[in-house]
Amino acid sequence: MSEAVKSTRFAWLRSIEPNAVLVKDLRQAARNWSVTGAVLLMMAIFFIVSLGFLLTDEMAGRGNYLGAQLFGSIAGVMMAVTFIFLPIYVGIRSIAERASASADLLYITTMSPARIIAGKFLSGAALVGIFFTAALPFMVFSYLLRGIDLPTILLTVGYLYVLNCLLLLAAMMLASMGIHFIFKILIALFVGLPLIIYTMVGALGTAMIAGFGGALSGGRFLAEALPLILTILLNIGLIAGLLFFLCVSFITPRTANREFPLRVYCAVMWAVIGLEAGVWALVEDEWEIFGYGFGVFCGLLAALGIFYAIGQEDHLSVRVRRDIPRNPLRRAVAFLFFNGALGGLILSCLFSFGGLLLIFAGLEAWPMLTGSSSSTHDWSEFCSGFIMLGLYLIAHALMSLWIHRTWLPTRSPMWPRLFFLVSIGIPYCATFVIYYLFTQDFLEDGTIPGIMLNSFYAMADGDEESVYAHLIAALVLTVGALVLNAKWIFERLKDFKPYERPATPVAPTASVKAAPSATHEGPTPPKLD
Amino acid sequence: MKIRVQNLRREFGKTIAVNSVSFEFESGQIYAFVGPNGAGKTTTMRIMATLDEPNAGDVFMDDLSVVEYPEKARHLIGFVPDELKPYWDTTVHEYLDFFARAYGLRGSQRTEAVASVEEFTNVAGIREKTLRSLSKGMKQRVSLGRALVADPQVLILDEPAAGLDPRARVELRELLTLLAKQGKAILISSHILTELTEICDGVVIIEQGNLLESGNIDDVMAKRAPRRTYALRVLGEPQDLLRQLLQTAHVENPRVAGAELHFEVEGGEDEAFGVLNTLIANGHRVVEFRQTKANLEDIFMNVTTGGVQ
Known part of the structure; x- marks a missing residue:
C-alpha cells in the first residue's frame, strides 16, 4: 500500500476533535502537583510492597500463592489511591469551576451541558487509566511470580476501573448540585466516604474472593460467569447513565428544559430494568425475580423521583414553552417529561x-408463557404494602408543595424536599418519644395509621389489619393533599401551553422617564450589580 | 447587525431589577451603559448574553430573539465580565485554545483564530504563562481575547476597566476602537465615564432599573447638557482672565483647569463669537479657543439622582 493511500485512509482520524473539556482537564491535571505526586507516591508504595514481598520470607512461605498475594496488595493500594484521591480531585475541581464566574463563560459557548459533563467524565476516566497504567508493571510482575492467572488480573482491573468511573460520576454529581458547598462537604463525608469504603471492600471481595479466573476456566464461563458479568455491567452502566444525566440536569440553566433528558432516561432505565428482570425470571424460571426485583426497583425509582420532582420550579421559561407541542396528545406526554414539579410527580x-400493573399482568401471563405456576407467594400483601407506601409518599409530597406555596412562596423551590423529609420523620419520632414517655416501652405496634414510617412495623409483622388501616389512612391523606393542591394542579395543567410570540414587536424607544426621586420607597433589595 | 433591547423586565422576588428597558445600537458602534451600582446594568447584560431570562421583553440581534433562541444567539455574542476568574494550572494559550474548542472551532481554523486573538490583544508574548501569574490588565486582555476567539458580532463588556491602571485602560480603549472599526457592535459598562466619552458613539443611562436616557451621545449631550462648554488658553495668568469672564455676558461657570479656562456659553455660536471678540478687544492674548465635548460624567450627574434599590 502506498504512503498516499495510507495517508488518505487515515485522514479522517485527523478530523476527530476531542472534547474541549477533556483536553483542558487533562492539561490541567498534567500540570497539577497533586496528581503527579499521587502517581509517584503510589508507584513508590508499589515498589516498596513488591520489594518487601521478595526480601522477606514471604516468598518461601507462600510458594505458588505469592503472585496472588502481591496482586491483592497492589490492587488494594491502587484502589485506596484511585477510589479516594480521584473522586475528591475531580469533585473539588468541579465545585470550584461551578462556583466561579468561569462557569457562566462556559455556558455561553456553544458547548452543551452534556458535552461539558462528558468531557469532565472522560478526563476523570483517563486519569483513572493513567493511575492503573502506573500499576501495570507491578501487576505483570505479580503474574510472573505465579499464583494468579491473566484473566483474573484483567477482569479484576476492568471491574475496579468501572467502579472507579462510577465513583467519579457520583463525585461529579455531588459537585454539580445546586446546594451550598458546606452541604456538599457534609454529603461527601457522611454519604460519599462510606460509599467509597463500601465499594472498595465490596470490590475487593467480589474480584478476589469470587475468583473470576476460576469462573473463566472450563465450560462454566458462558453458562454462569458471562451472564452475571453482563448483568453487572448493564446495571453499572444504567447507574452511570443516571448519574450522568443528573449531572447534566444540575448544570443546565434553569431556563432550559433541563428535566427532559433526565426524565426520558429514567423512562428508558425503567423499561430496561423491567426487561432485564423479565429475562432473568424466564432464564431461571422463577417468577419472583421479576416480581420482587422489578417491584423494588419501581418503588425506589418512584420514591427518588418524587423527592427530586418536588424540588422543581413551576415556572416555564420561553425556551421550554417554545418546545411544547401543539397536539393535545403529544402535549399531555410532554407534560410528564418537561420541567415542572407536577409532571415529575405524575411520572414517578x-x-x-x-x-x-406490569407485575400483576405478568403474574397472570406467566403460566401461559412458561407452563409453570407463577408464584407460590401471596402477592396481595406485597401489593397492599406497595400501594400504601406509594400513597403515603404522594401525600407527603403534595403536602410539602402546599406548605411551600402557602407559607414560603418566595423561598427556593427546593424547600419542599426538606418539608418532605421532615413531614415523614417528625411524626414518627414524636410518636416514638410520646409512646416511650407514657408506656416506658419502645413503639413496636404498627397500628398508628397516618404515620408512614410506622407502617413498616405492620408490614414486618404481616399484620393484615394494621396494613389496611395504614392503607386507608394513606388514602385519606392523599385525597386531602389532592384537595389542598387542586387549584395548583389545575393551574399547572392550564399553564402548560406553547409559547405565543408577542404579535407585533413594539418599536424600541428611548423611553425617557423622569428620574425617580432619591427617596425610593419599598423594600431594600439585594445589591444586583 | 442591529441589537434591539425591547421592554426588558427582570424581577428578583419583589425587587424589579430591570423595568421595561429599551434601547438599540448597531454594528460599528460603541455604546456606553452607565448607571449607579444596583441600577440593573449587569442584569441587563447577563440577559443579553443569554445567561439570564427576563420576566418580560426580549433582546433581538437583527430578527433573532435572544430569549427564544439563546443557542443561536451565542454564536453572535462575546461577553467580557468584570473579572477573569482563571482556571487552575492553565496557561494563556491553553485558556484561549480551550474556549476556541468550546465554540466549536476545529483544526487549523482554531489555531489561526487563537493566534489571531493572541496577536490582536498582544498576549502572544505571555502565552505560556499561567493565568494566575498575570496582572489585572493582562487578565483583561486575555478575557477580551476569549470573547473574541469565536469572532462574535456583538461584544458585551461589563466593567472591563475596573481595577486597570491608566496605561491598561488606554490600551483597552484602543482595542475597543479597533474592534468597532472592524464592524462589531459593542456595549460597555464602566464607572470611568470620562474615558467612555472619547470612544463611545452612544449612551444608555439607567437607574433603579429604569431607563433614563439612551441614544447617540451628541444628541443626548445636546439634550441633557444644552450649554456649550469652551476651553480657552491665553498668554499670561489665567486668573486675570477669570475675573474678566465673570463679568462677560452669556458666560456661565468659568473655572481654571490647569493652564486653561473652561466656561459655558448660554446660547449658540454667535454668543461664543461675541465672548471671544470681547476678550480680544480687552487685550487678552488668546492663543487657543475651542469647544469641548461635554463630559459623559456631567450628563450622568445631571440625569441620575443617586438613588439605589
Whole structure:
C-alpha cells in the first residue's frame, strides 16, 4: 500500500476533535502537583510492597500463592489511591469551576451541558487509566511470580476501573448540585466516604474472593460467569447513565428544559430494568425475580423521583414553552417529561403504579408463557404494602408543595424536599418519644395509621389489619393533599401551553422617564450589580 | 447587525431589577451603559448574553430573539465580565485554545483564530504563562481575547476597566476602537465615564432599573447638557482672565483647569463669537479657543439622582 493511500485512509482520524473539556482537564491535571505526586507516591508504595514481598520470607512461605498475594496488595493500594484521591480531585475541581464566574463563560459557548459533563467524565476516566497504567508493571510482575492467572488480573482491573468511573460520576454529581458547598462537604463525608469504603471492600471481595479466573476456566464461563458479568455491567452502566444525566440536569440553566433528558432516561432505565428482570425470571424460571426485583426497583425509582420532582420550579421559561407541542396528545406526554414539579410527580407515580400493573399482568401471563405456576407467594400483601407506601409518599409530597406555596412562596423551590423529609420523620419520632414517655416501652405496634414510617412495623409483622388501616389512612391523606393542591394542579395543567410570540414587536424607544426621586420607597433589595 | 433591547423586565422576588428597558445600537458602534451600582446594568447584560431570562421583553440581534433562541444567539455574542476568574494550572494559550474548542472551532481554523486573538490583544508574548501569574490588565486582555476567539458580532463588556491602571485602560480603549472599526457592535459598562466619552458613539443611562436616557451621545449631550462648554488658553495668568469672564455676558461657570479656562456659553455660536471678540478687544492674548465635548460624567450627574434599590 502506498504512503498516499495510507495517508488518505487515515485522514479522517485527523478530523476527530476531542472534547474541549477533556483536553483542558487533562492539561490541567498534567500540570497539577497533586496528581503527579499521587502517581509517584503510589508507584513508590508499589515498589516498596513488591520489594518487601521478595526480601522477606514471604516468598518461601507462600510458594505458588505469592503472585496472588502481591496482586491483592497492589490492587488494594491502587484502589485506596484511585477510589479516594480521584473522586475528591475531580469533585473539588468541579465545585470550584461551578462556583466561579468561569462557569457562566462556559455556558455561553456553544458547548452543551452534556458535552461539558462528558468531557469532565472522560478526563476523570483517563486519569483513572493513567493511575492503573502506573500499576501495570507491578501487576505483570505479580503474574510472573505465579499464583494468579491473566484473566483474573484483567477482569479484576476492568471491574475496579468501572467502579472507579462510577465513583467519579457520583463525585461529579455531588459537585454539580445546586446546594451550598458546606452541604456538599457534609454529603461527601457522611454519604460519599462510606460509599467509597463500601465499594472498595465490596470490590475487593467480589474480584478476589469470587475468583473470576476460576469462573473463566472450563465450560462454566458462558453458562454462569458471562451472564452475571453482563448483568453487572448493564446495571453499572444504567447507574452511570443516571448519574450522568443528573449531572447534566444540575448544570443546565434553569431556563432550559433541563428535566427532559433526565426524565426520558429514567423512562428508558425503567423499561430496561423491567426487561432485564423479565429475562432473568424466564432464564431461571422463577417468577419472583421479576416480581420482587422489578417491584423494588419501581418503588425506589418512584420514591427518588418524587423527592427530586418536588424540588422543581413551576415556572416555564420561553425556551421550554417554545418546545411544547401543539397536539393535545403529544402535549399531555410532554407534560410528564418537561420541567415542572407536577409532571415529575405524575411520572414517578406512573413508574411505580405502572410497574405494579406490569407485575400483576405478568403474574397472570406467566403460566401461559412458561407452563409453570407463577408464584407460590401471596402477592396481595406485597401489593397492599406497595400501594400504601406509594400513597403515603404522594401525600407527603403534595403536602410539602402546599406548605411551600402557602407559607414560603418566595423561598427556593427546593424547600419542599426538606418539608418532605421532615413531614415523614417528625411524626414518627414524636410518636416514638410520646409512646416511650407514657408506656416506658419502645413503639413496636404498627397500628398508628397516618404515620408512614410506622407502617413498616405492620408490614414486618404481616399484620393484615394494621396494613389496611395504614392503607386507608394513606388514602385519606392523599385525597386531602389532592384537595389542598387542586387549584395548583389545575393551574399547572392550564399553564402548560406553547409559547405565543408577542404579535407585533413594539418599536424600541428611548423611553425617557423622569428620574425617580432619591427617596425610593419599598423594600431594600439585594445589591444586583 | 442591529441589537434591539425591547421592554426588558427582570424581577428578583419583589425587587424589579430591570423595568421595561429599551434601547438599540448597531454594528460599528460603541455604546456606553452607565448607571449607579444596583441600577440593573449587569442584569441587563447577563440577559443579553443569554445567561439570564427576563420576566418580560426580549433582546433581538437583527430578527433573532435572544430569549427564544439563546443557542443561536451565542454564536453572535462575546461577553467580557468584570473579572477573569482563571482556571487552575492553565496557561494563556491553553485558556484561549480551550474556549476556541468550546465554540466549536476545529483544526487549523482554531489555531489561526487563537493566534489571531493572541496577536490582536498582544498576549502572544505571555502565552505560556499561567493565568494566575498575570496582572489585572493582562487578565483583561486575555478575557477580551476569549470573547473574541469565536469572532462574535456583538461584544458585551461589563466593567472591563475596573481595577486597570491608566496605561491598561488606554490600551483597552484602543482595542475597543479597533474592534468597532472592524464592524462589531459593542456595549460597555464602566464607572470611568470620562474615558467612555472619547470612544463611545452612544449612551444608555439607567437607574433603579429604569431607563433614563439612551441614544447617540451628541444628541443626548445636546439634550441633557444644552450649554456649550469652551476651553480657552491665553498668554499670561489665567486668573486675570477669570475675573474678566465673570463679568462677560452669556458666560456661565468659568473655572481654571490647569493652564486653561473652561466656561459655558448660554446660547449658540454667535454668543461664543461675541465672548471671544470681547476678550480680544480687552487685550487678552488668546492663543487657543475651542469647544469641548461635554463630559459623559456631567450628563450622568445631571440625569441620575443617586438613588439605589
